[in-house]
Amino acid sequence: MQIEGWRFPNWLWYALIGIFLWGLWGFLSKVGAEAANPLQLQILFTLGMLPVACAMLLRTGTKLERNHGGIIYGLLCGIATGVGTLGYYAALRTQAASVVTPVTGLFPVLTVVLAFVLLRERLNKVQMAGMLLALASVVILSI
Amino acid sequence: MLHWMVYAGIAIAMWGLNGLFMKLGTNRISAHSMVIWVTLGFLLLLPFLWAETGLAGLNARVIFVGLLGGAVNGLGNWAVFACLEKGAKASVAIPLTALYPLCTIVLATVFLNERPNAVQWLGIGLALAGGAMLSYETAPVAEREEQLHCAQ
Numbered sequence: 001m002q003i004e005g006w007r008f009p010n011w012l013w014y015a016l017i018g019i020f021l022w023g024l025w026g027f028l029s030k031v032g033a034e035a036a037n038p039l040q041l042q043i044l045f046t047l048g049m050l051p052v053a054c055a056m057l058l059r060t061g062t063k064l065e066r067n068h069g070g071i072i073y074g075l076l077c078g079i080a081t082g083v084g085t086l087g088y089y090a091a092l093r094t095q096a097a098s099v100v101t102p103v104t105g106l107f108p109v110l111t112v113v114l115a116f117v118l119l120r121e122r123l124n125k126v127q128m129a130g131m132l133l134a135l136a137s138v139v140i141l142s143i
Numbered sequence: 144m145l146h147w148m149v150y151a152g153i154a155i156a157m158w159g160l161n162g163l164f165m166k167l168g169t170n171r172i173s174a175h176s177m178v179i180w181v182t183l184g185f186l187l188l189l190p191f192l193w194a195e196t197g198l199a200g201l202n203a204r205v206i207f208v209g210l211l212g213g214a215v216n217g218l219g220n221w222a223v224f225a226c227l228e229k230g231a232k233a234s235v236a237i238p239l240t241a242l243y244p245l246c247t248i249v250l251a252t253v254f255l256n257e258r259p260n261a262v263q264w265l266g267i268g269l270a271l272a273g274g275a276m277l278s279y280e281t282a283p284v285a286e287r288e289e290q291l292h293c294a295q
Contacts, residue, residue, distance in 0.1 A: 014226035015239050021219030023246020028212040030251060035205040039196040044206060046185050046192075048213020053182040056221050057175075064179055070172030071180055077164045078184015084157025090150035097251040098259050101244040102270035103151045108241065108277035110159020115166065130276025137269035140262060142148050 029089060030097035038089035042082060103141055106134045174224070219243075238278040245271060 032041050084107070091100045109131060115121040123131075168177050198206065226236050248267065251257040259267060 009229075009231070011226045011229035011231035011236065014222045014229060015231060015236050018219045018222035018226060018240050019243045020246055021215050021222060022240070022243035023250060025212050025216040025219060026244065026247030027250035027254070028208050028215060030247075030255060032205055032208045032212060036201055036209060037196060039192045040198055040201060041209050041212070043189065043192050043196075043198065044209025045213040045216065046189055048210035048215075049185065049217040050182070050213075052214050052217030052221065053178065056217075056224075057179055057182075063176075065172040065176040067171045070168050070176065073164045073168030073171070074177050074180025075184040075187065077161050077168060077177070078181040078186075079188060080157045080161040080164060080184075081181070082185050082188040084154040084161065087150045087153030087157065091147040091154065093147075094144065095147040095151075096257040096259065097255065098248040098257045099263055099267065100147065100151055101247040101251075102267045102274065103148070104154040104158070105241060105244040105274040106270055106277070107155045107158035108162060108274065110156060111162030111166075112277055114159065114163040118163065119166065124279065126276050126279045130273045130279070133269045133273030134277060135273075137266045137273055138148075140266035140269065143262060 026097055026101040030092050033089050033092040038086045038093070041089045042086055045085065046082070099141060103138060106138065109134050178220075178224075234280045237280070238275040241274045241278040242271060244274070 029041065032044070036044070084104075088100070088104050091104070112123060112127055112131065116123055165177070168180070172180075201209075223236070223240050226240075227233060244267075252259075
């Protein structure tokens with residue numbers, strides 16, 4: 001696709017596919033949460049993800065790095081994501097996906113705060129404004 | 144049962160913590176290796192989940208939907224990963240992909256007949272904008288200097 005010197009960047013297709021697939025995951029999670037409990041959904045989620053993760057790994061042919069810190073943080077990533085997903089599925093049992101998904105999508109609030117406190121990363125103005133909007137949205141949606 | 148916002152808070156806390164672990168992990172090993180260890184982290188949870196519950200009582204449709212959810216999420220991870228590999232700047236691509244709840248909202252209102260009220264729509268709009276803005280990271284100094292050099 002080409003419009004007067006502007007070319008639709010290749011990476012944007014992948015970003016749009018990612019947005020669609022993650023959005024579809026939120027939708028499917030709500031459908032599943034109607035009948036399955038969060039633990040059952042998480043088991044199915046993990047089993048469903050495995051073939052894709054294996055295909056990704058085989059395709060990239062990565063030589064596995066074994067830095068101890070990297071291993072620990074990698075494992076912690078998987079555990080934290082898994083436990084967080086349990087919370088997401090539990091929230092979906094009583095509230096609409098169109099409300100829960102934007103709220104849980106605010107997780108960067110904590111990442112930004114932790115990176116600021118523990119890693120001494122500085123917050124930019126856009127992130128500060130985003131934090132205010134995020135807090136306002138949580139208050140409004142809690143009503 | 145607790146208020147849904149408590150469970151959503153657990154998701155925010157754990158996924159937010161994951162973002163920090165991700166930063167710390169990729170400072171030490173490549174993103175590709177990280178994928179392997181993260182997947183193993185997921186697997187570590189499985190025995191605990193199995194000990195608490197099984198899949199008995201679930202019909203084939205729910206099992207299919209659950210498995211499909213996992214596959215779709217994994218493919219979404221691959222797409223975002225590929226997006227960054229194809230040259231997208233993380234400061235642009237990550238806030239963009241943080242808009243994925245927009246897609247869930249469209250699907251849920253069309254296919255599940257969800258009808259948020261006016262106040263909830265306001266909250267949803269603020270959450271979407273806030274989520275995207277929070278994911279915005281300015282380019283690293285080296286990258287900015289390179290851009291400046293190129294512009295000159």
